[in-house]
Amino acid sequence: MKFTLSWLKDHLDTDASLDEICEKLTAIGLEVEDVDDKAAFKPFVIAKVVSAEQHPNADKLRVLMVDTGKGDPIQVVCGAPNARAGLIGAFAAPGTYVPGIDVTLSVGNIRGVESRGMMCSEKELEISDNHDGIIELPADAPVGASYAGYAGLDDPVIEINLTPNRPDCTSIYGIARDLAASGLGTLKTPKAASFKVEGETPVKVKLELGGDDHLCPGFALRLVRGVRNGPSPRWMQQRLIAIGLRPINALVDITNYMTFDQGRPLHVFDAAKVKGDLVVRRAGEGEKVLALDTREYTLNPANVVISDDNGVESIGGIMGGEHSGCDENTVDVLIESALWDPMNIAKTGRSHGIITDARYRFERGVDPEYMVPGLERATELVLELCGGVPAKADVVGYKGYTPKVVDFPFSEVKRLTGLDVSEAESANILTRLGFTVTGSGERVSVAVPSWRPDVDGKADLVEEVMRIHGVDNIKPAALESHAAVNGRILTTLQIRTRLAKRALAARGMLEAVTWSFIPKAHAELFGGGAPSLALSNPIASDMSDMRPSLLPGLLAAAQRNADKGYGDVALFEVSGTYENDRPEGQRRVAGGVRRGTATLAGSGRLWSNAAKGGGKPVDVYDAKADALAVIEACGLPMGNVQIEPGAPGWYHPGRSGTIKMGPKIVLGYFGEFHPKTLGALDVSGALCGFEIFIDAMPEPKKKATRTKPALDLSPFQAVKRDFAFVVDKTVEAGAIVRAATGADRKLISAVNVFDVFEGASLGEGKKSVAIEVVIQPVDKTLTDEDFEALTARIVGNVLKTTGGTLRA
Amino acid sequence: MTELETLESGLLADVAAASDEAAIEAVRVAALGKKGSVSELLKTLGTMSPEERQTRGAAINALKTRVTDAINARKTALRDAAIDARLKAETVDVSLPVRSSPAERGRIHPISQIVDEITAIFADMGFSIAEGPDVETDYYNFTALNFPEGHPAREMHDTFFFPADENGDRKVLRTHTSPVQVRTMEAQKPPIRIIIPGKTYRQDSDATHSPMFHQVEGLVVDRKANVANMRWVLEEFCKAFFEVDSVTMRFRPSFFPFTEPSFEVDIQCDRSSGPIVKFGEGTDWMEILGCGMVHPNVLRAGGLDPDEYQGFAWGMGLDRIAMLKYGMPDLRDFFNADVRWLSHYGFRPLDMPTLFGGLSA
DSSP states (O other): OEEEHHHHHHHEEOOOOHHHHHHHHHHTTOEEEEEEOOGGGTTOEEEEEEEEEEOTTOTTOEEEEEEOSSSSOEEEEEOOTTOOTTOEEEEEOTTOEETTTTEEOOOEEETTEEEOOEEOBTTTTTSOSOOSSBOOOOTTSOTTSBHHHHHTTTOOEEEEEOOTTOGGGGSHHHHHHHHHHTTSSEEOOOOOOOOOOOSBOSSOEEEEOTTOGGGSOEEEEEEEESOOOOOOOHHHHHHHHHTTOOOOOHHHHHHHHHHHHTSOOOEEEEGGGOOSOEEEEEOOTTOEEEBTTSOEEEOOTTSEEEEETTEEEEETTTEEBSTTOOOTTOOSEEEEEEEOOHHHHHHHHHHHTOOOHHHHHHTTOOOGGGHHHHHHHHHHHHHHHHOOEEOBOEEESOOOOOOOEEEEETHHHHHHHOOOOOHHHHHHHHHHTTOEEESOSSEEEEEOOTTOTTOOSHHHHHHHHHHHHOGGGOOOOOOOOOSSOOOOOSOHHHHHHHHHHHHHHHTTOEEOOOOSEEOHHHHHHTTOOOGGGBOSSOSSTTSOEEOSOSHHHHHHHHHHHHHTTOOOOEEEEEEEEESSSSGGGEEEEEEEEEETTOOSSOSSOOGGGGGGTSSOOOOHHHHHHHHHHHHHHTTOOGGGEEEEEOOOTTEEEEEEEEEEETTTEEEEEEEEEOHHHHHHHTOOSSEEEEEEEGGGSOOOOOOSOSOOOOOOOOSSOOEEEEEEEEEETTSOHHHHHHHHHHTOTTTEEEEEEEEEEOOGGGOTTEEEEEEEEEEOOSSSOOOHHHHHHHHHHHHHHHHHHHOOEEOO | OOHHHHHHHHHHHHHHHOOSHHHHHHHHHHHHSTTOHHHHHHHGGGGSOHHHIIIIIHHHHHHHHHHHHHHHHHHHHHHHHHHHHHHHHHOOOTTSOOOOOHHHHOBBOHHHHHHHHHHHHHHHTTOEEOOOOSEEOHHHHTGGGTOOTTOHHHHTTOOOEEEEOTTSOEEEEOSSSTHHHHHHHHHSOSOEEEEEEEEEEOSOOBTTBOSEEEEEEEEEEESSOOHHHHHHHHHHHHHHHHTOSOOOEEEEEEEETTEEEEEEEEEEEEOOSTTOOEESSSSEEEEEEEEEEEOHHHHHHTTOOTTTOEEEEEEEEHHHHHHHHHOOSOGGGGGSOOHHHHHHHSBOTTOOOOSSSOSOO
């Protein structure tokens, strides 16, 4: 919402400076977004050409002597065809910035003649596009005075960022009312319109909305006969231009002027082009109208139109039709002042993509009580600017305004804001804003004025009192302390999420945040792509579906980095994935991807690994270590965690695993990827990854005590014994470890696999797995017989469960 | 030269000539072993007269002591030389590089770090953390937050929609973290003090808008929380978060459907040094958050009586305050996973924000 300072002062009697006004506007909730104080125009002065001689060296140039009202005439070289002695125009001295040509003037020398300034065209001052000649002012223009002041170009323009709840301040009058209420001046009460009407408005208005009368709660129409529709006066044009509108002709300019001055959008029809009566109705399906923006719109029954016997003449409350618009030939004009349903205006405007000043106001709510006064004021302006004879207005549909009444205890102000405002002051503020306060004492009734549809209840009134009284008067007050040391505030899931992030970062991985939406094809590759999780209006086709997994985003990110020359990357993310559109369908997942040689130890070649040919490419075991690190960090008992071979289809079937806890809980997957998946994602290189479902982890058991179990240290020396078993290649090392461990749960404290070997010497389909068994005697030093017995149990157990035999 | 002198000078010459530990041991055995030359002399002591023992005996013992000392000294010197030689042989090039610690290379994304910073601050004020789903119902995202059906304010949200289900209801990607306000009020009776960090989505994209971004929301509901308390909470937060001694904040009346009264809040700062914004000084204003008293209709949607309970709420862009504090120039980079950006703007895993250790190092 834009307006000029002088325009505001039409309605507000104030001595406040521009700065004070802007500061107050912001303070009462009308945030000033931009102020143009027009200082750029200040240097231009009215000057008179004393003499104009032919330039000695150029046919089209003249050498002027210019009287600027100060000192001796100044010599200026000028190329304008109308430059002549006696002309009064706008002069810019050297040092002046000329906006229209984006140049700061200096003393020039044009073809050998010195020029000390410039006589300006309208284009150079950005008044119009006219560049045919320099500005010519009437003979009585005061030489030496500020041109901007004379021409009204020094009127500062203020733009406020209006919140959608304040239709009353879509009018300059409304803004003045708010400022006056805040104590910055006095609101000027407009004179009631007075003119004599003659006869009836012959064109009648019919509301044919089939019972949906709320779509047009009022319609006022008046004919003015015998108008002369030329350009509007300069003062009106200047104001319209200043706020960014293009003057058209007086009748149209009056409607635009009223839209901003009073927040009252109007429409004018050329009566000669209207055939029959005006009917307000829903548009027919596919009905077309050529609107004033010269575009044709295809309407539907959700749109309300004003039509006559020729068809649609206007899209109600949004834009008039080209056919019945007013031009310089208009003699009889019909002025429309109507009310429309805000919701329907918003929908219609949105569906057709039409943004107009009328729509802006009607969808926020136009003051119903000003429908008729607005028509009266517009009529007055038409009579003033175009002459003519007004007929009696035809008003239909309007049922009057019944104010909302709010039961308001003044104590609400203190309760909600902490402000101490006296009851009298509160009542006074509300009254100044146009509310009617009745009753007395602590609890009053407050009637809401017709221009404030946003005010519904007590809290709204508190806001009114608060913003006018001054938000700055509210002093910060400490929130009540709990008067105790805070306990734990994070949930288990939140704690585990944090730990997973820190644990993975501590493993040298970089935390990424990738998009929650990914290409449909990627979603489908990872088990997603359900229609219920596909956006209806994605911002781009490759951001269309909610991700079923963190992996596609991380794999794509790894490839992007590789494409930039950073191929050894370790990325992770701990965030949401989406199984369905319900809250519980959003999982909390820790996922990670390593690419190239980005192992835990570090990536790339280093002198110390040169013997191995440089950095080792990442593989399934790097992913497994990351996955288990997350589970460990989250505090799950690792003894209950099992690894099963294989994982969902996007993983390498022989180089992936599933991590489970008990038979039911899947904690996650890890592995290398299926080459088809990588191909479909268009990524390449050594890659491994994992996903751990943090939300699947059970809550830790509540412990009765924080005390750790007693530590029982054996006084006897621990002993290590090595075994190598030959087993079928398909036997898992884990099974051998379990069998060995089970041989004596009391004595055996650890079993570590330290070598896996395959070779022809072992036979076809065989491998050797070497384990180190750590034996911790508990109550005595073991004898040779004890060791023999234990060894026999270990070998026996391994044979029984895996078929493995001791390697010869 | 006496016989003893000859023997001694011969032995000492042997000691001096011994070039390794084996040679000196041979000298020792030859002199002091069972049949060694000095041992043999010592054996003669028993046959001597007391007078003879006093002179010659003493001389022999003195000889033994000197030879023993010489042998030991030589032994030590040879052992030291051997160690020195070994150490010299073992010398390596310590300028060769080693691997950095993984914990030194890894990075926490600025968003996670900021959430931890905010958590540390609000935990101190007795807040806990609430979360909610990204895929929301229209009810929680709009209706329960007092956005009337068809209201222009809904349009301003540039909402992402999912297809309508069999009942014609369309899920949305939440446009703000505010739905969690009502979800929390439904699940928990006041007093409520929560902050709600999370992902939010709007169909908008340029240098300062991303279709996915992060917000942090705050909610306090009890029987007396008012605007003055809200000012205090937000000022304390900004001071602590930006790690400055004082901030000047400007509360401007504004409009949000879910609060009444509503405010936009500007923070005074110095923007004169280009993209770097300094808080706690300067004369510029920068909008930083929106807030207000929870609208009575929102309290009702949460099952609370607005005449009994009251409270305030605020929301701000997490990515934005991260950019203000740490100086990232472009929001879109947050979601690109460029390892150079992550390494530069990310945080080390052991840099954990706490109040006792300072939020940032």
